[in-house]
Amino acid sequence: MARMARTQGSHSEITGPRVREAALQLFAKHGYAAVSMRRIASEVGVQAGALYNYTPDKQALLFSLLRGHMDDLLAARAELRDAGGALVRLERFVRFHIAFHLERPEAVFISYMELRNLEPENFAVIEGLRREYEGQLEAILRQGAAEGVFDVSDAKIAALAVIAMLTGVTTWYRSGGRLSVPEVQQIYWTMVRKAVAA
Amino acid sequence: MARMARTQGSHSEITGPRVREAALQLFAKHGYAAVSMRRIASEVGVQAGALYNYTPDKQALLFSLLRGHMDDLLAARAELRDAGGALVRLERFVRFHIAFHLERPEAVFISYMELRNLEPENFAVIEGLRREYEGQLEAILRQGAAEGVFDVSDAKIAALAVIAMLTGVTTWYRSGGRLSVPEVQQIYWTMVRKAVAA
DNA sequence: TGGTTATCTGAACGCACGTTCAGATCAAGC
DNA sequence: GCTTGATCTGAACGTGCGTTCAGATAACCA
Known part of the structure; x- marks a missing residue:
């Protein structure tokens, strides 16, 4: 039967x-x-x-995944306490970015790789959300430059460089490997701090 | 007719x-x-x-492109003068990496994105070549640590972090845009130098 | 318990895919 | 100028694609 x-x-x-x-x-x-x-x-x-x-179709499924990921990212970031001097704000950003991205490597992966498979209007939406996130780091760097604690010649480029470096952890990190997440956070935070320091 | x-x-x-x-x-x-x-x-x-x-088939075409790119990268790097102290060697590496990658953004792109579409044995070949390249940067960082001019807690991770940051330029750089290649090289070299400085 | 709605199957649609190959045509060397 | 080999066409192959839909069944609610 x-x-x-x-x-x-x-x-x-x-x-x-x-x-x-x-x-x-x-x-x-x-x-x-x-x-x-x-x-x-x-x-x-x-x-x-x-x-x-x-x-409704395959394309909408992809878009929904990317959109959901970016919404999660911005929402989690918004829940973070974000007051204080540029140095502590930057440290929070760095640690948050690493922890968040290491928790969902697949979503991170497709959010970078499959952008080109988005229809133009869907692409524009994701691109906009990404720029919003990048803009938050850029603002921190500008604040630090104004405070005199950071020395970055171009805040926009510096923000992109830092994010590229941080997101790169997802390409090699394996849970259960040599390093724990806090250790990774510490290593990257040290490098970022020095890279932008005045 | x-x-x-x-x-x-x-x-x-x-x-x-x-x-x-x-x-x-x-x-x-x-x-x-x-x-x-x-x-x-x-x-x-x-x-x-x-x-x-x-x-012979589509897969071989992809592999040939990736293989050719990695061979070009290692050959170009090998032509570089590479003697001297860790600081000048690192500077050469950074400027080389940026210039080389900005000259062939499409090859860089597919070399990172299409790895997963390689059959296992082809994948292993490309992976090996990449590790060889990363190893060269790692060696420079170790030399600098031994010389006392660099302070990196983990040379392998630092090498991956630096490469991720540098390769990121291909995602935003547009020729004819706000910044020239030498300007980009200068910005990134400054950040890298500070990030690993003792 | 019976009627209604939500959920899924199975088959079908037209289309595009990677690859093969016999045969046609051009380029090149004698 | 003729022959030979290199290069390309056009058609064909089986396969799998995204998507649709009528009908069948389970879950839910009164």
């Missing part, structure tokens, strides 16, 4: 997140274009058609 | 490089998996079948 339609225990609150999680992992591992809807469905344990209960 | 086969002016010395160049540009812009052989062929002005005079 064939099971032909709605399956036992099926629930959108369960299947929905599983679809997103499977897509995230597969996109990170193989790339958006290389992953088929059928492959995502098979990971979830469902037929391909069922995915369309959760996304 | 239909032109049916070999076309006028066709030459492997001409078509071959054009195939590689078209593949490089398209892979960089849209990603390996998203670019079809037909699309590459159309860019070259040829039918898809003709590409197979120049590569």
